[in-house]
Structures are given as C-alpha cells and as structure tokens.
Amino acid sequence: MHKDNRIKxxxxxxxxxxxxxxxxxxxxxSVRLSFFNVKIGSPDEFIGLRNYVHLFQxxxxxxxxxxxLIFVCCGVAIQMTLGMALALxxxxxxxxxxxxxxxxxxxxxxxxxxxxxxxFTIFYEEGGLINGLLHLNVPWLxxxxxxxxxxxxxxxxxxxxxxxxxxxAVLQGIPAHYYEAATLETNKGWSVFRFITLPILQPxxxxxxxxxxxxxxxxxxxxxxxxxxxxxxxTQVLTMYAYRVGMRFFNYGYxxxxxxxxxxxxxxxxxxxxxxxxxTYQ
Amino acid sequence: xxxxxxxxxxxxxxxxxxLAVFLTRxxxxxxxxxxxxxxxxxxxxxxxxxxxxxxxxxxxxxxxxLSKDELGTMFGRGKKPFTGKRIAVTVNNSGPxxxxxxxxxxxxxxxxxxxxxxxxxxxxxxxxxxxxTITDLRLGVGQFDGxxxxxxxxxxxxxxxxxxxxxxYIPDKRFxxxxxxxxxxxxxxxxxxxxxxxxxxxxxxxxxxYWRNDILTDPEWRSKYKAETGKDMPFPTKTWQDVIEIAxxxxxxxxxxxxxxxDTGIVMHFKVNEQGMFHFMSLSAPFVxxxxxxxxxxxxxxxxxxxxxxxxxxxxxxxxxxxxxxxxSRYGPRAQAAWDxxxxxxxxxxxxxxxxxxxxxxxxxxxxxxxSKIRGKLGASVLPGSYEVYDMNNKRWxxxxxxxxxxxxxxxxxxxxxxxxxxNPEVVYSFYALMATKPVSLWNVNxxxxxxxxxxxxxxxxxxxxxDLRGFVDAGWNESDLRFYLKAYHDNFFADTMLxxxxxxxxxxxxxxxxxxxxxxMIGRLSPKEALTRxxxxxxxxxxxxxxxxxxxxxxxxxxYGR
Numbered sequence: 001m002h003k004d005n006r007i008k009x010x011x012x013x014x015x016x017x018x019x020x021x022x023x024x025x026x027x028x029x030s031v032r033l034s035f036f037n038v039k040i041g042s043p044d045e046f047i048g049l050r051n052y053v054h055l056f057q058x059x060x061x062x063x064x065x066x067x068x069l070i071f072v073c074c075g076v077a078i079q080m081t082l083g084m085a086l087a088l089x090x091x092x093x094x095x096x097x098x099x100x101x102x103x104x105x106x107x108x109x110x111x112x113x114x115x116x117x118x119x120f121t122i123f124y125e126e127g128g129l130i131n132g133l134l135h136l137n138v139p140w141l142x143x144x145x146x147x148x149x150x151x152x153x154x155x156x157x158x159x160x161x162x163x164x165x166x167x168x169a170v171l172q173g174i175p176a177h178y179y180e181a182a183t184l185e186t187n188k189g190w191s192v193f194r195f196i197t198l199p200i201l202q203p204x205x206x207x208x209x210x211x212x213x214x215x216x217x218x219x220x221x222x223x224x225x226x227x228x229x230x231x232x233x234x235t236q237v238l239t240m241y242a243y244r245v246g247m248r249f250f251n252y253g254y255x256x257x258x259x260x261x262x263x264x265x266x267x268x269x270x271x272x273x274x275x276x277x278x279x280t281y282q
Numbered sequence: 283x284x285x286x287x288x289x290x291x292x293x294x295x296x297x298x299x300x301l302a303v304f305l306t307r308x309x310x311x312x313x314x315x316x317x318x319x320x321x322x323x324x325x326x327x328x329x330x331x332x333x334x335x336x337x338x339x340x341x342x343x344x345x346x347x348l349s350k351d352e353l354g355t356m357f358g359r360g361k362k363p364f365t366g367k368r369i370a371v372t373v374n375n376s377g378p379x380x381x382x383x384x385x386x387x388x389x390x391x392x393x394x395x396x397x398x399x400x401x402x403x404x405x406x407x408x409x410x411x412x413x414x415t416i417t418d419l420r421l422g423v424g425q426f427d428g429x430x431x432x433x434x435x436x437x438x439x440x441x442x443x444x445x446x447x448x449x450x451y452i453p454d455k456r457f458x459x460x461x462x463x464x465x466x467x468x469x470x471x472x473x474x475x476x477x478x479x480x481x482x483x484x485x486x487x488x489x490x491x492y493w494r495n496d497i498l499t500d501p502e503w504r505s506k507y508k509a510e511t512g513k514d515m516p517f518p519t520k521t522w523q524d525v526i527e528i529a530x531x532x533x534x535x536x537x538x539x540x541x542x543x544x545d546t547g548i549v550m551h552f553k554v555n556e557q558g559m560f561h562f563m564s565l566s567a568p569f570v571x572x573x574x575x576x577x578x579x580x581x582x583x584x585x586x587x588x589x590x591x592x593x594x595x596x597x598x599x600x601x602x603x604x605x606x607x608x609x610x611s612r613y614g615p616r617a618q619a620a621w622d623x624x625x626x627x628x629x630x631x632x633x634x635x636x637x638x639x640x641x642x643x644x645x646x647x648x649x650x651x652x653x654s655k656i657r658g659k660l661g662a663s664v665l666p667g668s669y670e671v672y673d674m675n676n677k678r679w680x681x682x683x684x685x686x687x688x689x690x691x692x693x694x695x696x697x698x699x700x701x702x703x704x705x706n707p708e709v710v711y712s713f714y715a716l717m718a719t720k721p722v723s724l725w726n727v728n729x730x731x732x733x734x735x736x737x738x739x740x741x742x743x744x745x746x747x748x749x750d751l752r753g754f755v756d757a758g759w760n761e762s763d764l765r766f767y768l769k770a771y772h773d774n775f776f777a778d779t780m781l782x783x784x785x786x787x788x789x790x791x792x793x794x795x796x797x798x799x800x801x802x803x804m805i806g807r808l809s810p811k812e813a814l815t816r817x818x819x820x821x822x823x824x825x826x827x828x829x830x831x832x833x834x835x836x837x838x839x840x841x842x843y844g845r
Binding site for chain 1: 291409410412413416417419420421422442552553554555556615616617618619620629788790791794798801802804805807808824827
C-alpha cells in the first residue's frame with residue numbers, strides 16, 4: 001500500500017474505532033442481551049425469544065408504546081406546523097426581526113433536564129405560573145391527559161425553534177425572482193405558497209420530519225423530570241420504561257428487548273422517509 | 283511532509299494519553315466531594331484533660347462532646363490509628379446540608395483528625411443507589427467500602443454475602459461506643475439478619491399522624507363541627523374513619539388565616555415512582571397485620587404467603603385499606619396525585635392541611651420558621667387503627683373491641699453497612715460507630731435538617747428514654763410540638779404489633795409495581811380491587827422471573843418464618 005494511503009487510514013482509524021466501540025458494539029451487544037436472561041455477576045442464560053414474547057404480552061410495554069406514538073405524532077406535527085408558520089412570518093420584512101429570531105431560538109440551547117424542572121414550577125397547579133397568573137384551575141400534572149399534553153407542550157416549546165431555523169434558512173435561499181414571476185400569474189398568497197414555496201421546501205420538510213421523529217421517539221429527560229412517567233403510567237414513554245426495567249430492576253435482557261423494538265420502530269419510520277426523499281429527488 | 287505527519291501523530295498520542303490520565307485520576311470515587319473535608323481555618327477536635335474530646339462540626343462549628351469511654355480506646359490525643367487509609371462511603375445525594383448525607387459532611391473533618399484516615403463521601407441519587415452499588419459488588423470492582431443503605435436493600439446485599447456482620451465490632455472497646463439495646467425490637471429487626479448485626483444506629487424511619495392541634499382543640503371549631511354534623515368531633519382520632527370524618531369536614535373551608543384561600547383536610551404525596559406506596563403500606567397495616575408470638579400466613583405477615591410465595595396484596599384487608607386511602611385522598615388537594623414528598627410537606631408546613639401522615643422529618647421541619655407557619659401548633663400520634671382486621675389464616679374479618687393499632691418502620695431507616703469487599707472494615711466501622719454514639723446521634727436528632735429521625739431510647743424523654751429536653755429546645759424545638767412528636771414515635775416503634783418489612787431481592791421492584799397501580803387508583807383509572815389484583819399478578823411475574831424457590835427461601839428468612 002502507498003505510504004500516503006496508509007497515513008490516511010491511520011487518521012481514519014480513531015473515528016472507525018470510535019464508531020465500532022461506541023455505536024456498533026453496544027448495538028450488537030444490546031441485540032445479544034435481548035435473547036438472554038441477564039444477571040450481573042452470573043452467567044447469562046439463553047432464553048431465545050422469550051423477552052420478545054413477553055414484550056408483546058406486557059400491558060405496560062404496550063401502554064408505553066402507545067403513549068410514545070401519541071407523543072411523537074402530536075408533538076412533531078405541531079412543531080413542524082408552528083416552525084413553518086414562524087419561518088414564513090420571519091421571512092418577511094419585520095421590525096426587530098434579528099432580536100426576535102435570536103429570542104425564538106433560545107429554547108434550543110436549554111438543557112432538557114433543566115427545562116423539565118423549570119416547567120414543573122410553571123405547571124405547578126396550586127399557584128404555579130400559568131394557573132396563578134391566568135387564574136386557571138388546570139390539572140396540568142395530576143390528570144393523565146393533561147400530563148401527556150404537558151410533556152408534549154414542553155417538547156414543542158423546545159424543538160419548534162429547530163424546525164423554524166431550518167425552514168427559515170431554506171426560505172431565505174429561494175430566489176426572489178421566483179415570487180416576482182409568480183405574482184404575474186396570481187396575487188393569492190396561498191397559491192404562491194402551495195405551488196412555489198412548498199415544493200421547494202419539500203425535501204427539507206422530510207429531512208426535518210425525519211430528524212424530529214427520530215429524536216422524539218428517544219425522549220426521556222422531559223417526562224423523567226417533569227412527571228416521572230405519571231400520574232399512573234400516563235407519561236411513561238418506552239425509553240423510560242426500558243430504563244426502569246433495566247437500571248432499577250436489573251432485568252437487562254428484557255430492557256434490551258424493549259430498546260431493540262424501539263430501534264426497529266424508528267428504523268422503519270426512517271426507511272420510509274428516506275424512500276420518500278429518494279423519490280422526491282428522482 | 284512525512285516527518286510532519288509523524289510529529290502530528292506523536293502530539294495527538296501525547297494529548298490522548300494526558301487526557302486518559304486526567305480522566306482516570308478524576309474518576310476516583312468521591313474525589314469531587316472534598317468540599318466538606320475540613321481545613322476551614324480551625325481544628326475539628328479539642329481534647330480535654332480527662333481524655334474526652336469535643337468534636338467540632340464542619341462549617342457550623344458546633345461542639346459535640348464525647349467522654350473518653352464513649353470515644354473508645356483506639357482514639358486519643360496524638361493517636362491516629364488509621365493514618366494513610368482511605369475509604370469511600372455511598373449516600374443519598376442530598377449535599378453537605380441535606381438529610382442523611384449532611385451529617386457525614388459535618389462529622390468528616392473531626393473523624394479524619396481523629397483517625398488519620400480519609401473519607402470520600404460518594405453521593406448517589408436515590409433512584410440509582412441500589413443499581414450502582416449492586417453492579418459494583420456483583421462485578422467485584424469494590425470501589426466502595428460502605429453504604430448508607432435503605433433497609434429494603436438488605437436482602438439484595440445479604441444473600442450473596444456483599445455486606446459484613448459487625449457483631450464482633452460492637453462490643454469492642456477500641457471503637458466508639460453505642461448500644462444496640464437502645465433500639466426497640468422493631469428497629470433492631472431491620473438492622474439485623476437472622477440475628478446478626480449488619481447496620482449501625484443512625485436514622486429511624488416510620489410514619490405517624492400529624493395534625494393541626496390548634497384547630498382540632500379549638501372549642502369554636504369543635505362546636506361548629508357538632509352543629510354541622512350533629513356529632514362530636516372524633517378527636518383524638520382512634521381509627522382511619524375518624525380521620526376521614528374530620529378531613530371531610532375541614533376540606534374546602536378556610537380554617538387557617540394564613541391566606542384567603544380554602545384549605546384541605548389532608549395532604550399526601552402520590553407522585554408515581556417516588557414514595558406514594560409508603561402511604562398505602564402504613565395505612566393498610568391495621569387492616570391486615572395481626573400480632574402474636576408466631577409467624578405464619580396471617581400472623582406477623584403482610585406481603586407473601588410464607589409457604590408458597592403467593593402475593594397477599596390483593597387480600598380483602600389490603601383492598602379495604604386502599605378503599606380507605608382513596609376516600610381519604612378525596613379530602614386533599616387534587617394536585618397531590620403528582621406531588622412528591624417535599625411538595626406535600628410544604629403544603630402542611632404552610633398551614634394548608636389539617637392532617638399529614640409521614641416521617642419524622644415533618645416534626646422537625648415544622649420548627650423551621652423560615653419554611654413553617656405552624657410551629658407550636660402541631661399534634662402527633664401513632665397512626666390510627668381499625669376495629670376490623672382481616673384474618674388471612676381463616677379468611678374472615680375479625681371484629682375487635684379496641685382498634686388494631688400497628689406500628690411501622692416504613693421508609694429507609696438509612697444506616698451504614700460495610701462492604702465485604704472493603705479492605706478497611708475497621709476504618710469504616712469506626713466512622714459509623716462515631717455517628718452512633720449517644721452525643722452524636724442526639725446532635726443529629728435534635729437538628730431536624732439532618733434527616734436523622736428518633737427511634738432509640740436515647741432519643742426519647744424520660745420516662746420512655748434518657749434524652750434531655752434542653753438539647754431539643756436549644757436546637758429550636760417548641761416544647762409542646764416536641765412532646766407530641768416524641769410520644770408518637772415512641773408509641774409507633776414500641777407498638778405491640780408491627781408492620782413486617784419487605785427485605786428480599788427485588789423489594790424495590792415489588793414496591794414499584796404497587797406504586798404504579800396505586801397511582802392509577804388515585805387518578806381514577808383503576809378501582810382499588812383492580813389495582814391490587816394487577817399488583818398481585820405483577821408480583822407473581824417478578825417472583826417467577828427471579829426464581830420462586832430462592833425468593834421464598836429468602837422471604838422466610840427475612841420474616842423469621844419457621845424459627
């Protein structure tokens with residue numbers, strides 16, 4: 001092999017090792033664990049598909065999967081819609097646009113754990129910020145439906161700016177003469193959006209959707225700090241259930257099966273979206 | 283070009299090695315927690331001519347005097363028997379001024395001066411404590427020498443032999459002196475396993491009933507109660523039904539003039555995956571637990587059938603108790619379904635609730651006027667009973683002439699145990715024993731913020747114990763509050779019948795299943811019967827997965843069945 005190639009490989013090696021050690025190995029190890037009954041300090045016992053069979057019989061796992069799906073669908077849909085609306089608004093000449101844009105993006109930089117605790121005080125029912133200021137009596141955290149709505153609202157608050165930023169960047173890259181030409185045909189804003197803006201944005205929308213769905217499926221910190229999965233199991237998402245089963249009850253095999261299931265679920269969604277992107281570009 | 287690349291590679295390697303060394307050094311347990319390690323500009327020991335010593339606490343610079351006899355022969359002026367040794371002890375992550383961990387920080391500098399050893403306090407979140415320590419022990423890493431454990435960890439530690447008995451150390455005059463006989467049998471039980479001592483005296487947890495004594499003894503409120511209900515106020519409360527009656531009457535009225543808002547009858551904490559299940563355990567005890575000299579399915583038993591490991595949690599006694607708890611919860615704030623312990627306590631301290639049943643911390647926090655508006659207005663007693671108890675042997679309800687009052691050791695009773703992997707067990711024990719001496723233990727109990735609650739005879743006032751009223755009053759206690767408080771705890775821990783404690787492998791998992799179903803009941807998704815039936819089913823699954831035979835054997839050992 002040529003010396004230069006060897007040097008290139010040498011430089012690549014740390015990155016490859018990193019991916020092998022911290023991405024590929026844990027993934028393979030997790031899949032392996034899911035077929036075993038694991039007790040730390042004792043030999044692992046191979047149990048075949050029993051963890052997966054249990055997963056589909058486990059009422060708590062089913063309930064967590066449903067909660068996760070509701071959270072992802074509602075949260076991501078609202079984030080995308082709001083992000084788009086804000087991007088369209090900020091794409092126009094606006095006073096204090098720069099300042100407002102900066103303020104808008106601030107939630108992105110907040111640590112989710114801190115956000116969870118912050119919203120705990122905001123949603124506090126007896127004189128918290130919202131109920132206290134607006135003289136409301138909303139059971140934000142003590143009612144199962146409101147609790148799920150609360151964690152979704154926090155996620156929307158934190159991640160709408162992400163959608164907004166990316167949409168805005170693309171919108172600002174659309175040449176002005178497209179719109180100038182369009183105004184010769186129509187003066188309806190909706191038609192311009194429908195036939196000019198949206199098609200240009202479509203690949204970006206799918207990309208943002210893909211990123212947000214992937215992240216939303218993995219949500220953990222916000223429900224963990226805000227509701228600890230309750231009341232009851234109303235906000236116990238799959239990641240939290242896997243954490244509890246593995247890290248608190250030492251059932252690592254079953255916990256791995258839940259994680260693998262979640263991984264497959266996310267992969268299916270991603271593959272579908274990738275297929276859509278490919279079709280769009282073709 | 284090639285030489286430049288080599289130089290770059292060498293630099294990268296050096297940086298990586300330096301980073302690795304830095305990270306490895308930074309990973310020493312407790313290295314980041316040396317902020318309570320003394321050297322605050324003063325010495326932490328002051329020796330007396332008679333061989334006694336004043337321990338001077340970290341930051342507060344408060345003085346705790348130990349006589350020569352209490353100190354043990356190993357220690358003395360100029361003696362530092364453990365010089366060069368270093369130990370690491372895990373504890374809940376409450377910080378240098380928080381419950382349970384705080385006293386370790388306060389005493390560490392004095393102990394280090396006394397012994398010459400170093401103590402690393404390793405704070406671990408409650409939710410991760412068992413996992414972290416068990417993983418360390420099972421993998422044989424042994425980075426911790428001791429653990430300030432909750433009593434329900436005992437089964438996880440004992441069976442594999444992860445912790446070491448201390449029977450040989452306790453009578454050893456070389457160590458600081460404390461007496462296990464100070465503890466009542468109820469608390470001795472959770473510090474020992476099959477007669478062997480593993481834990482030292484520290485915290486004593488149990489739940490008692492607290493109430494607003496100023497309101498419930500106010501003649502005006504009593505006459506209003508009679509006028510509205512046609513009955514005398516059932517106070518002092520004897521049964522949970524009495525508590526419900528009073529809570530129902532006061533709920534929704536503005537009986538406290540601290541604010542213009544309405545107040546509640548009771549407050550509890552049902553935030554899921556926290557400590558709500560402890561409310562159920564304590565309240566259900568009189569409907570389930572029957573005392574006596576033996577241990578069998580229906581006597582001195584609560585959790586499982588000691589012959590089959592069948593869960594008993596859905597038995598009629600337990601179900602009725604959950605119905606009572608649910609009814610009682612209707613007279614508290616709606617938000618309590620999502621409240622943790624601290625939030626519920628705060629509600630009571632702000633004068634918003636007539637009743638709360640909880641741990642000893644409440645009595646102590648009431649004295650802190652920066653948080654509490656009810657100092658001097660507190661009443662307390664052992665938890666109420668029930669005139670009917672379900673006999674699980676004969677499967678029938680038994681009516682009693684007097685309420686079945688059952689004490690409890692609900693909670694962690696956080697105390698030190700020594701890892702069997704520790705190379706310095708004597709060093710660890712010397713620290714625990716110092717914390718257990720009468721002067722240090724009393725210092726902790728006098729100051730409520732320490733999270734160390736009373737339970738031993740040295741903590742109670744005469745005639746029940748030997749403590750001095752002045753110690754409490756000097757620490758800021760209101761005398762009336764204190765007398766209620768100490769009597770309640772004495773009656774609780776010395777009760778004839780006690781709620782058996784669950785100390786087997788997976789105790790936490792069993793409790794979490796109960797907790798989630800309890801929470802589902804509190805938000806109206808499951809009826810009490812459904813919740814407990816589902817709990818029993820989940821307990822069976824847990825038992826099967828962990829191995830029924832092993833679980834059964836351990837359960838029998840933990841409750842003393844067949845002995």
